[in-house]
Structure formats: structure tokens, C-alpha cells
Amino acid sequence: MDSSKRWIDKIDTRLNACSLETLYTPLKNHSYPLVIGCYQLNEGTPSEENIEGESKKPSRSGELIMHTIDANLKFGNEDEVQILDTDSGVLDGKWLQSGPFYVSSAEDIDNKGYMFATANASGSINLYQLQEKDEEIALDLKHVAATNADVDANGLALSLAWDESNYKFGDDGTCASRIVSSYSKGSLAIHDIVGVRTAKEHIECSETQRWDAHTLFGCAAEVWTVCFASNRHYNTYAETVISGGDDCKMKLWDLRMTAKPTSTKTGFDAGVTAIAYHPTLEHVFAVGSYDENVRIFDMRKISGEPLANIHVGGGVWRVKWHPTDESRILVGAMHGGCRIVDVPSIVALPNSDDCIIDATRITKEFTEHESMAYGADWISDEDNYEAAVSCSFYDRKAFIWNSSSDSL
Numbered sequence: 001m002d003s004s005k006r007w008i009d010k011i012d013t014r015l016n017a018c019s020l021e022t023l024y025t026p027l028k029n030h031s032y033p034l035v036i037g038c039y040q041l042n043e044g045t046p047s048e049e050n051i052e053g054e055s056k057k058p059s060r061s062g063e064l065i066m067h068t069i070d071a072n073l074k075f076g077n078e079d080e081v082q083i084l085d086t087d088s089g090v091l092d093g094k095w096l097q098s099g100p101f102y103v104s105s106a107e108d109i110d111n112k113g114y115m116f117a118t119a120n121a122s123g124s125i126n127l128y129q130l131q132e133k134d135e136e137i138a139l140d141l142k143h144v145a146a147t148n149a150d151v152d153a154n155g156l157a158l159s160l161a162w163d164e165s166n167y168k169f170g171d172d173g174t175c176a177s178r179i180v181s182s183y184s185k186g187s188l189a190i191h192d193i194v195g196v197r198t199a200k201e202h203i204e205c206s207e208t209q210r211w212d213a214h215t216l217f218g219c220a221a222e223v224w225t226v227c228f229a230s231n232r233h234y235n236t237y238a239e240t241v242i243s244g245g246d247d248c249k250m251k252l253w254d255l256r257m258t259a260k261p262t263s264t265k266t267g268f269d270a271g272v273t274a275i276a277y278h279p280t281l282e283h284v285f286a287v288g289s290y291d292e293n294v295r296i297f298d299m300r301k302i303s304g305e306p307l308a309n310i311h312v313g314g315g316v317w318r319v320k321w322h323p324t325d326e327s328r329i330l331v332g333a334m335h336g337g338c339r340i341v342d343v344p345s346i347v348a349l350p351n352s353d354d355c356i357i358d359a360t361r362i363t364k365e366f367t368e369h370e371s372m373a374y375g376a377d378w379i380s381d382e383d384n385y386e387a388a389v390s391c392s393f394y395d396r397k398a399f400i401w402n403s404s405s406d407s408l
Contacts, residue, residue, distance in 0.1 A: 006402070007401040007402075008073045008074075008401055009074045009075050010368075011075045013036060013391070013396045015038035015039065015040040015063055015396065017037075017038055017375060017393060017398055018091055018092075018374050019036070019037035019090060019092050019093045019318075019374065019375045020036050020377055020389060020391045020398065021034070021035055021093050021095055022377040023095045023097070024095075028068075030381065031068040031070040032070070033068055033095075033141075034068070034069050034377070035141070036065040036067075036375065036391055037093040037118060037375070038063045038064070038065065038089070039060060039061075039089030040061045041089070042059045059088075060088045062086035062089040062090045063083055063084060063086055063090070064090060064118070065082070066081065066084075066141050068139060069379050071381065071384065073379065073387050074400070075400065082138075082141055084141060087122050087146070088122035088124075089121035090121075091119050092118065092119040093117065094160055094161060095162075096115040096116075097162070100113050100115070100130075101115050101195040102173055103129065103131055103202075113129040113131045115128070115177075116128040116129070119158060119159055119181055119182075120149070120157055121156045122149040122156075123150055123154050123155065123157050124147050124149035125147045125179060125205065126145075126147075127143070127144050128143050129141070144203040147191060147205055147206075154189075155185030155220075156183065157181055157182075157183055158182050158224055159226055160179050161180050162177055162178075162179055162228075164177075164231050164232040164279075165231060165234065165235035165238050166230075166238065167232065173196060173197030174196055176193065177193050178191060178193060181226065182213075182224065182226040183223060184223075186220030186221055186222070186223060186245070188211060188243055188253070188258075190207070190210075190241075191208065192206050192208050216245075221246040221247040223244070224245060225244045225272065225274050226244070227241065227242055227277050228241055228277065229252070229285065231278065231279050232279070233282070236282055236299075239254055242285065243275070244271070244272025244275050244287065246271040249264055249265065250265040250287055251263065251265070269291035269293075270291040271290045273289055274289075274318055274332075276319040276329075278321055279323060280326055281326060281346070283299040284296065284299075286319045287306075288331065289316055290315040292314055293309050294312055296308040296309075296310075308343065310360050312333045312362065313333060314336020315334040317332045317333070317373070318331065318373075318374065318375060318376045320332075320376055322380065324380060324382065327342060327346050328340060328341070329341040330403075332374055332375060332390060334373055335372055335373075336367075337367035337368070337373050338364075338365070338367075338369070338376050338388065339362050339364065339366075340388065340403060340405075342359075342405075364403060364406050365406065366399070368399055368401070369392035370392065370394075370397070371392045371393050371394035372393045373391070373392045374392065374393050375390060376389070376391075378403070
């Protein structure tokens with residue numbers, strides 16, 4: 001890395017970069033797949049009319065860009081990058097980190113591939129599977145399923161999360177998990193994802209629940225974020241999802257009775273935009289808001305005050321716990337750039353009766369983005385190498401940058 005630069009590598013994206021997600025399991029040549037989701041609003045003009053003579057509605061273009069990152073910490077050459085056009089703009093994308101699904105293949109019944117899902121502006125949830133190209137080192141992301149889109153009824157699909165605690169990989173060739181998704185017209189939905197190795201159309205995605213979740217002044221409010229209250233290690237709250245909306249509220253929902261939330265948290269000074277359950281701890285999750293704060297909560301004391309409240313200097317759009325270091329959080333803080341927050345006392349929290357965190361601090365600021373930093377994630381190869389990667393919207397850039405402490 002050039003010592004005069006605060007970044008290791010950068011690229012320009014063709015469309016506005018909106019989300020970014022790394023698969024934390026190393027694949028070929030110890031490389032990590034990284035997918036950038038892009039979105040672009042194509043405004044209609046007065047001269048554009050449909051066949052009824054009415055002005056056309058704005059359309060939303062989208063694409064996925066997949067890079068494989070290795071120890072060189074580079075995005076790679078153009079011939080090493082895969083670009084997939086999507087049915088509309090991609091607003092969120094997530095890997096199922098817990099494990100792969102079988103690939104339907106008569107030739108190799110043990111072939112497996114990790115699953116990636118997107119929330120699209122068309123209102124659909126789209127599923128992709130990572131597959132190895134024959135006799136090549138390269139990886140291939142293939143579209144395998146999608147939900148039916150009803151953007152008029154439900155609005156844009158704004159965010160999604162996999163249920164990492166509900167992942168099943170059976171000896172009978174059946175794989176399963178589920179997804180929760182949120183929408184611009186106020187609702188949440190649950191989708192069952194099932195894969196059958198021997199079936200021709202081997203991945204199925206079916207909506208099993210939908211309910212109205214957030215309102216503002218009597219109208220549907222955007223539900224910016226949602227996640228399951230569980231991880232691959234703990235399913236204590238497996239039937240609970242946590243949502244955040246433009247109504248400045250965070251809500252907890254029991255999937256067995258969604259007529260009303262089991263808990264509603266106020267006290268946010270702006271919309272709740274990012275929620276991330278801790279990947280290894282049982283009771284802990286982080287919440288980001290437009291009010292420029294990241295709050296940490298304990299499920300056992302959800303009715304009380306947050307365990308910590310960290311001001312990060314920008315409206316929060318993405319919160320990512322480190323996959324192996326339990327005490328670090330990467331934050332995409334929109335106009336403020338990105339921050340890395342250290343929460344050193346959180347490791348002792350699960351077995352502690354004293355749920356107080358008083359040692360949080362920002363250890364790194366990354367401000368090279370010239371517009372809103374929307375996507376952010378970690379690249380971590382255990383003890384070998386580590387970096388952060390982030391993307392920004394209007395300037396259409398993505399950076400890989402050094403995540404080590406600046407000792408702020």
C-alpha cells in the first residue's frame with residue numbers, strides 16, 4: 001500500500017453502488033467472494049409516454065458485481081470480475097454465511113454452492129448460487145430463483161436477512177433456510193428457502209408470512225432494516241425478528257403472533273436504518289440510525305436503556321460486526337464516511353449481570369468517499385490478513401482500505 005494513501009485499492013462502478021457483502025468462508029486459492037449491489041433511478045421525461053399516452057414512471061436499473069479478494073487485497077482485473085444485470089435496482093444483498101446449498105447436478109451429486117440473496121426495487125427477492133466453473137479457478141454466480149414482485153402493493157424491497165440459526169443441510173439432499181425482508185410500504189415478510197438436489201428447478205422461494213409493521217402519521221412508513229434475533233451459534237430467540245423504520249422506532253416481533261410487536265423502542269431522533277445481530281454472542285445486537293448513533297442492546301434487558309450509544313458523525317446506513325473479533329463494528333456512516341468502533345468489554349457481557357459498556361471508542365475513520373457511504377464489510381482471513389471494504393452511491397466508487405487502528 002502506498003503510504004501516502006489511506007486505501008489499498010479502489011474501483012469505479014458503472015451504476016450507483018448501494019450495498020456490499022463479503023462471504024466469510026474462503027474458497028478457491030483462499031479467496032473471498034465480494035458482491036456489490038448497484039441501483040440507478042432512470043427518470044422519465046415528459047416526451048416519454050406509454051401506449052395509453054401517459055408519462056412513463058421512472059425505472060430502476062440494477063446490477064451485481066462479483067470480485068474475488070485474496071491476500072493481495074485487490075479487486076482484480078476486468079476478466080476476473082463477473083457482472084450480472086438484475087430485474088431492477090439492488091438495494092440490499094446478503095450471503096447465507098452458515099453453509100452452502102447443493103447444486104442440482106447429475107454428474108456431481110456432492111457439488112455445493114453458497115447462496116446470495118438480493119432485495120430489489122421491483123419488490124422481489126432474488127436468489128443466486130455460487131458455482132465453480134468447470135476446469136477453471138473462477139467462480140460463477142448464477143440466478144436460481146425469485147419471488148413474485150408486487151411493487152404496487154408492497155413497494156420496494158429495502159432490506160433482507162438470512163436466518164443463520166435455521167440453516168439445514170441434509171444427507172437426503174435437501175437444504176433449507178429462511179429470509180426476512182422489509183418494504184417501503186411498511187410491511188415485513190418471511191420467505192422459506194428450500195433446495196432439493198435431485199429436482200430440475202432445485203431452489204424454491206415461497207412467501208409464508210407478511211404483515212404491516214411500521215406507520216408514520218397514519219400512513220405506511222419505510223421499513224429500512226430487519227434481521228433475525230439469532231446467529232449460527234444460538235437460536236434462543238429464533239422466532240423473533242427486529243425491524244427499524246422511518247417512524248423512528250425499533251420493533252421486536254414474535255413470528256407466531258405478528259398482530260402487534262412484542263416490544264417497541266423509541267428514543268431515536270431519526271429513522272432506524274440498520275440492525276445487525278451479533279454473529280457469535282447470544283443476546284447482543286447493534287442498531288444504527290439517521291441520528292448518527294450506533295446503539296448496542298441486550299435482548300435480556302430490551303425494555304431498558306441501550307448498553308452503549310456511540311456517535312459516529314454521520315447517518316448510519318450499514319452496521320457490520322467483525323466475523324471473528326467479537327468486539328469490533330464497521331459502520332457505513334453515509335456523508336461521514338466509514339468508522340470502526342471498538343467495544344472491548346462486550347466479550348464478557350453474556351455471563352455478566354452488569355450490562356454496562358463504558359469503553360467504546362472509534363479506532364478508525366475512513367473519509368475517502370466523496371458521497372454517501374452505503375455499503376461496508378470486512379475482509380478477514382483469520383491471522384493472515386484483514387481489511388475493510390466499502391462503497392459509495394453518487395460517486396460510484398468502492399475502496400479496500402486498512403482496518404488497523406488510527407489510535408484516534
